Amino acid sequence: MTKDNLPAAFFNDNFGIRTSDFDKVLDAALGKKADYADLFFEYRRNEGVSLEEGLVKNCSQSTANGVGVRVLAEAKTGYAYTDDITIENLEIAARTAQYIAHNRPSQVPAPVGQAHREAHDLYPIRTPVNDVALEKKVDLLYEIDKFTRALDPRIKNVFASIGAEYKVILIASSQGMVVGDIQPLTRLNVTCIVEENGNRQIGSFGGGGRVEFGFFVDNKDYERYAREAVRQAVLNLSAVDAPAGTMDVVLGPGWPGILLHEAIGHGLEGDFNRKKTSAFSDRIGQKVASELCTVIDDGTMPSRRGSINVDDEGTPTTRTVLIEKGVLKGYLQDKLNAGLMKMPLTGNGRRESYAHIPMPRMTNTFMLAGDSAPDEILRSVKKGLYAVSFGGGQVDITSGKFVFSASEAYLVEDGQVTKPVKGATLIGNGPDVLTRVSMVGSDLKLDEGVGTCGKDGQSVPVGVGLPTIRIDGLTVGGTAA
Amino acid sequence: MERMELSQDLGRDVLAMAKAKGASAGDVVMADSESFFVTVRMGEVEKISQAGEKRLGLRLFFGNSSASASTSDISKKSVEKLVDDTVRMAKVTAQDPQGGLPSETELARELPQLDLLDDAARAVSVDQKIQIALDTEKSALEFDARITNSEGAEFSNQFGRVIYVSSHGFAGEYSGSTFGHSVSPVAKHDGAMQRDYWYSSNRKFAKLESSKHVGEKAAQRVLRRLGGRKVKTCEVPIVFDPDMAASLLRNLASAINGYSLYKGASFLAGKLNTRIGSELLNVIDDGTIPGALGSRPFDAEGLPIRKKSVVEEGELKTYLLDTYSGKKLGMTSTGNASRSVGEPPGVSPANFYLVPGNDSPEQIIGSVKNGLYVTEMIGFGVNMVTGDYSRGAAGMWIENGELAFPVEEITIAGNLKEMFQNLEMVANDLEMRGRIAAPTVMISRMTVAGD
Numbered sequence: 020m021t022k023d024n025l026p027a028a029f030f031n032d033n034f035g036i037r038t039s040d041f042d043k044v045l046d047a048a049l050g051k052k053a054d055y056a057d058l059f060f061e062y063r064r065n066e067g068v069s070l071e072e073g074l075v076k077n078c079s080q081s082t083a084n085g086v087g088v089r090v091l092a093e094a095k096t097g098y099a100y101t102d103d104i105t106i107e108n109l110e111i112a113a114r115t116a117q118y119i120a121h122n123r124p125s126q127v128p129a130p131v132g133q134a135h136r137e138a139h140d141l142y143p144i145r146t147p148v149n150d151v152a153l154e155k156k157v158d159l160l161y162e163i164d165k166f167t168r169a170l171d172p173r174i175k176n177v178f179a180s181i182g183a184e185y186k187v188i189l190i191a192s193s194q195g196m197v198v199g200d201i202q203p204l205t206r207l208n209v210t211c212i213v214e215e216n217g218n219r220q221i222g223s224f225g226g227g228g229r230v231e232f233g234f235f236v237d238n239k240d241y242e243r244y245a246r247e248a249v250r251q252a253v254l255n256l257s258a259v260d261a262p263a264g265t266m267d268v269v270l271g272p273g274w275p276g277i278l279l280h281e282a283i284g285h286g287l288e289g290d291f292n293r294k295k296t297s298a299f300s301d302r303i304g305q306k307v308a309s310e311l312c313t314v315i316d317d318g319t320m321p322s323r324r325g326s327i328n329v330d331d332e333g334t335p336t337t338r339t340v341l342i343e344k345g346v347l348k349g350y351l352q353d354k355l356n357a358g359l360m361k362m363p364l365t366g367n368g369r370r371e372s373y374a375h376i377p378m379p380r381m382t383n384t385f386m387l388a389g390d391s392a393p394d395e396i397l398r399s400v401k402k403g404l405y406a407v408s409f410g411g412g413q414v415d416i417t418s419g420k421f422v423f424s425a426s427e428a429y430l431v432e433d434g435q436v437t438k439p440v441k442g443a444t445l446i447g448n449g450p451d452v453l454t455r456v457s458m459v460g461s462d463l464k465l466d467e468g469v470g471t472c473g474k475d476g477q478s479v480p481v482g483v484g485l486p487t488i489r490i491d492g493l494t495v496g497g498t499a500a
Numbered sequence: 501m502e503r504m505e506l507s508q509d510l511g512r513d514v515l516a517m518a519k520a521k522g523a524s525a526g527d528v529v530m531a532d533s534e535s536f537f538v539t540v541r542m543g544e545v546e547k548i549s550q551a552g553e554k555r556l557g558l559r560l561f562f563g564n565s566s567a568s569a570s571t572s573d574i575s576k577k578s579v580e581k582l583v584d585d586t587v588r589m590a591k592v593t594a595q596d597p598q599g600g601l602p603s604e605t606e607l608a609r610e611l612p613q614l615d616l617l618d619d620a621a622r623a624v625s626v627d628q629k630i631q632i633a634l635d636t637e638k639s640a641l642e643f644d645a646r647i648t649n650s651e652g653a654e655f656s657n658q659f660g661r662v663i664y665v666s667s668h669g670f671a672g673e674y675s676g677s678t679f680g681h682s683v684s685p686v687a688k689h690d691g692a693m694q695r696d697y698w699y700s701s702n703r704k705f706a707k708l709e710s711s712k713h714v715g716e717k718a719a720q721r722v723l724r725r726l727g728g729r730k731v732k733t734c735e736v737p738i739v740f741d742p743d744m745a746a747s748l749l750r751n752l753a754s755a756i757n758g759y760s761l762y763k764g765a766s767f768l769a770g771k772l773n774t775r776i777g778s779e780l781l782n783v784i785d786d787g788t789i790p791g792a793l794g795s796r797p798f799d800a801e802g803l804p805i806r807k808k809s810v811v812e813e814g815e816l817k818t819y820l821l822d823t824y825s826g827k828k829l830g831m832t833s834t835g836n837a838s839r840s841v842g843e844p845p846g847v848s849p850a851n852f853y854l855v856p857g858n859d860s861p862e863q864i865i866g867s868v869k870n871g872l873y874v875t876e877m878i879g880f881g882v883n884m885v886t887g888d889y890s891r892g893a894a895g896m897w898i899e900n901g902e903l904a905f906p907v908e909e910i911t912i913a914g915n916l917k918e919m920f921q922n923l924e925m926v927a928n929d930l931e932m933r934g935r936i937a938a939p940t941v942m943i944s945r946m947t948v949a950g951d
Contacts, residue, residue: 071763074594079568080585081842082578085553094541098549102572103503115550118626153592175764212764212885219764221885261890263913263949264733294541296651296686296695376547411880413892417651417686417695418728420909422879422892444881444890444911446949494730496881496890496911496949 026189026199030060034084034104041191044106048090048113049193052120055091055354056113057192059331060084060104061373066149069180070160078153085373088112091355092120098376138198138335139328141321142229148183148205151232156181159236163209167245171253173213181235182206182227190333198333204228204324204480206469207235209244213252222252223426226467228324251408251427254439261428261443261497267403268445268493269396269431272464274408276483279314279384280472281412281421282449283307287341287349288367288379288474289356291416298419298450299347307347308453311389314342316351318366318382324468325383325482329366332377336366341384342453351379371477381472385484389459393487396458398434404495405429405436406445419449422496444496452490460487504574506530506554508673511665517583518560519667523590525601526560527666529800529841537656538626540633542641546652548626557842560586564599570842598827601801606823606833607670608804611797615790616676621705622659629655632681632711639715640685644723651684651695653715657705662796670802678793679705683718689726696722696876701934703791721875724896728908730950731897737871738912738946739864739898742929744874745854745938751882751889751916752783753849753936756816758825758836760884767887767917768816776816777920780857783811785820787835787850794851794935800837801845808834810852814920820847854938857926861940864925866901872948873898874912887916893948907950914946 030036041058048056062084069077086109087100097119099112148156163179182205189199206227213220224247226240235241270278283299291297299307308314318336320326329335332354340348352360353368356379369380397405405428412423424444429436465484472481504510511528518526532554539547556579557570567589571582637653656679663673682699698718700709740748760766768776787795787805799805801823809817819829822837822845838848865873874895881890890913896903914922927940 074596075592076594076596076599077566077568077844078589078593079570079843080589081557081570082582083555083572085572095545096547098547100549100551102553116548119545119548153589157592178763214764219885221765221883261913263911263947265951294649294651296649296693298693374551374553376549413878413880415695415876415878415894417693418725418894418908420878420892420894422881422911424879424881424890441886441888442881442883442890443913444879444892446879446892446909446911448909494909494911494949494951496892496913496947498890498913498915498947 025201026187027197029062029187030189036060036104038191038197040106041197044109044113045191045193047110048088048116050117050120053090053092053117055193057089057190057332059087059373060189062187064149064185066183067180068156068160070164071178072176073164075157075160087373088116089376090116090119094359095119096355096376100373139319141319141326141328142203144203144231146231147185147203148232149185159241163241163245166242167209167211167249170246170249171213173215173253174211174249175214176212178210180208188331192333196333198329200328202229202327205230207241207244209248211248211252213256215256218256220252220255222248222250224248224251225469228322228468229326230322254427258439258441260499261440262404262495262499263497265492265494267400268490268495269400269403269405270485270488270490271405271407272460272462272485272487274466274483275406276385276466276485277409277412277423279386279485280381280481280483281414281423282447282452283314283341284316284381284384285414285416286419286449287351289350289352289360290379292350293356293360297416302347305347306345307450308342308345309456310345311459312342312345312453312456313387315340315387316381316384320383323383323482324470324480327382330368331370332368334364334366334368336382339365351381353377353379369479371479375477378474378477380474380479381481383465383482383484385463385465386486388461388463388486391458391460393460393462396460396487396489397431397436399458399489400431400434403431405431414449420446421449422446440497446494446496452493455491456488457491458489462486502575504576506532506556506574506663508663508665508671511663511671514558514579514583515665515667518587521583521587522562523560523587524563525667526558527601527664529557529839530663531555531660531841533658533660535658537654538630538633539652539654540630540637541650541652543634545630555841558582558586559844560590561600562590564595564597565593566590566599567593568842568844598824601666601668602803602823602833604668607802608798611672612788614788614795614797616674616703616795618677618704621677621679624705635711636681636683636715639712640683640719643716643719646687646689646723646726647685647719648688649686651686653681653683655681664800664802666802672798672802674797677703679708681708681714683715685718685722687722687726692726694722694725696725701793703793725894725906728894728906730909731907731948732951733949735945735947737868737942737944739868739871739873739940739942741873741875742931742938742940744877745941746934746936747877749783749852749854749936749938753820753852755884756819757847758819758821758829759847761819762825762828765885767885771816772819774816775814777811777814778923779813780923780926781811781814781920782855783852784855785810785849785852789851792851792932794849796850799835800839803833803835803837805835805850820849822847849936851932852936853930853932854926856928856930856939859925859927861927861929864927864940864942865898865903867925868898869900871898872907872912873903889914889916889919910948910950912946912948919943919946
């Protein structure tokens with residue numbers, strides 16, 4: 020048996036669903052009036068093991084399986100899903116989803132795009148973390164606890180957790196496509212609380228990807244996570260109030276790439292642009308960033324959290340240039356929006372689970388490296404903020420206003436990094452912020468593999484990346500005048 | 501595969517199977533739901549989704565060690581595997597002296613009738629639901645010529661049932677429903693675009709606000725944002741509209757969550773029976789309000805739900821606890837256990853609200869010479885360990901007691917400890933629009949960062 024039909028065999032063995040049954044269900048879903056129909060089968064097993072107060076108190080596991088039937092008729096989507104995977108239920112769901120096409124006058128099928136690309140094998144894994152003996156994961160958490168507590172006497176509590184997901188998907192479309200994927204995903208997090216003279220601070224760090232257990236232990240990466248968590252917490256003990264007002268901001272490499280995700284990426288998702296509700300609508304070919312900025316979304320980077328072999332509509336992922344030397348080049352698409360906008364599929368049709376309708380979503384979004392040395396960038400700033408690590412961010416697609424919250428930042432005075440400052444929110448305007456990028460470093464770094472993006476109530480794993488960059492004039496939301 | 505129906509008997513069977521495999525105690529949470537939504541956009545149906553789901557979750561104890569698991573596959577084979585997996589996992593977790601079920605004497609004996617289900621509304625047709633969404637959007641689009649586009653309107657409903665069975669004899673269940681509709685109109689003026697949102701949700705279909713009302717309110721909200729600008733960085737009084745004020749209550753609820761407290765991860769750790777806010781800070785948690793979104797006849801450990809005063813004239817009177825977090829703090833559960841199927845309990849408030857004051861919102865705005873009226877916040881800039889607060893905001897600038905012009909691309913910052921102390925006015929416009937609610941409030945000073 021080839022790897023390609025493992026998912027099909029999986030659903031046949033476990034649920035008695037044969038690919039030869041699909042045509043009947045898809046025909047029922049299409050009816051006479053719809054343009055397109057697809058089935059999305061999913062089996063998912065999640066495991067979580069966590070430690071606090073020196074004890075592994077919790078282990079939990081959840082298993083979910085189900086199938087969603089989708090029908091497209093022009094811009095309309097009918098969707099029905101069930102967690103009881105049988106052919107009978109599929110047929111009921113197909114008729115429900117068909118409802119959408121009922122009142123439709125025309126019978127000329129609208130074109131729904133189909134990509135012709137080779138599928139990838141980006142995460143060839145022998146043993147998913149779910150199948151590693153639980154004892155090994157428990158032992159690792161105890162080891163992390165011991166290691167972390169020994170790092171600093173001010174540590175009051177350590178939390179560590181391992182999460183693992185094993186997901187099998189199979190997509191069948193009315194265009195005759197049947198494609199599956201097996202998507203493992205894991206993550207390790209270390210959080211600590213430190214206290215000094217009644218001042219409590221928290222620090223957190225983690226990593227992961229579509230990788231095996233060895234990713235954490237082979238090179239003792241967990242020790243690096245622990246040291247980072249402690250360093251951040253201790254640093255915040257001496258942090259001063261963040262400044263308030265507009266100033267020059269230097270973003271460090273890696274996770275601060277969340278800027279691109281919030282300020283640019285969401286605004287370039289096909290759905291908002293088709294509806295013309297994005298601040299970037301109708302701006303392809305226009306200059307939206309400084310010439311130093313080239314921004315990419317790439318779902319094909321091996322083993323990364325944001326990568327997938329095929330998206331949740333069966334389209335192989337690809338590398339999409341969003342902004343090239345400052346000029347807006349493309350949007351991120353799913354089948355519905357690519358078809359309606361007559362644009363190419365980009366493999367960005369993603370969904371949280373069988374209970375959700377696909378939407379255009381990002382994968383790994385990053386800016387290409389530039390020429391400046393990172394320390395040269397810092398030296399160029401007279402008075403400003405150097406932000407190295409961030410919590411979450413959010414954007415208002417329509418007005419373009421975005422925020423993201425620094426969890427590690429410093430004042431820059433006369434080109435020197437001086438005092439650490441308390442967490443502050445940075446706020447800006449998406450279509451404007453990249454035009455203010457005046458220097459781009461040579462040090463592109465991708466994040467550690469912990470990002471999750473939420474849109475319309477659906478969460479999907481994503482990645483970001485950034486070289487050190489300088490932004491001239493961004494509003495910093497601290498309290499110090 | 502033969503699927504089984506969810507029932508209290510199934511829960512007892514699962515616990516018996518686990519007992520036979522050596523488990524000393526355990527509980528089962530089961531949930532089933534039927535959900536529907538339709539979105540419409542620019543007068544056309546855009547998406548319709550309909551589904552049914554079932555889940556069964558099991559938690560087992562071997563002495564004081566425990567593990568949890570859940571499945572959506574309610575077949576005999578799958579449930580047997582669920583028991584085996586849970587047994588296997590529980591054997592490798594640590595003995596935790598505070599672990600275990602609540603004592604039998606604490607269990608809810610009589611379950612109140614809380615009127616959580618609108619069974620009759622099952623008869624509402626798909627066409628009727630579509631029409632509500634269409635009308636809501638139409639009401640917003642027709643309100644003003646500057647409203648030229650829409651992110652769509654939605655109608656959704658859910659019918660659900662929760663069953664809880666524990667090995668020391670509790671078995672109970674309740675059903676509930678929720679209905680909601682909302683719209684996100686987009687307005688355009690002088691090349692700039694703004695989007696805003698309004699909604700109504702209720703357990704009773706007939707109690708939803710009208711399409712006209714929801715649409716017009718959304719339209720008014722988006723129109724007043726047009727022409728928004730930044731302001732100079734300054735320190736001023738901040739007035740929060742009811743939904744924004746509710747977000748401060750959400751911060752309070754998570755700061756007094758037993759799990760954050762025993763972990764030392766809350767700025768209110770150790771503050772029980774002390775002043776945490778101004779005397780206008782009066783907060784109630786009440787899971788017994790008939791028909792309210794956060795009401796339930798028993799909590800996720802089978803304990804009774806009470807109405808309690810959480811903060812009285814600024815003094816913190818109780819934390820929010822379940823059995824485990826209570827034991828960790830040397831206290832008893834406050835009946836606030838909540839959980840997702842297949843997870844150990846956590847804590848959440850029931851219906852949690854700030855007691856209204858006497859002033860009208862207009863009087864509060866009228867009292868501000870120079871300040872900000874906040875109607876939207878974005879971002880996650882709240883540090884629950886320190887209380888440090890910094891969020892993106894949009895709203896209206898207040899000049900001499902009047903809403904003068906829209907502002908955006910600014911942040912408001914402070915520290916929650918001081919913000920609660922600086923709660924200077926509370927309005928009389930409380931409406932239980934969600935499980936956590938507040939009237940309009942004014943905080944005397946925060947930093948606004950802009951130009």
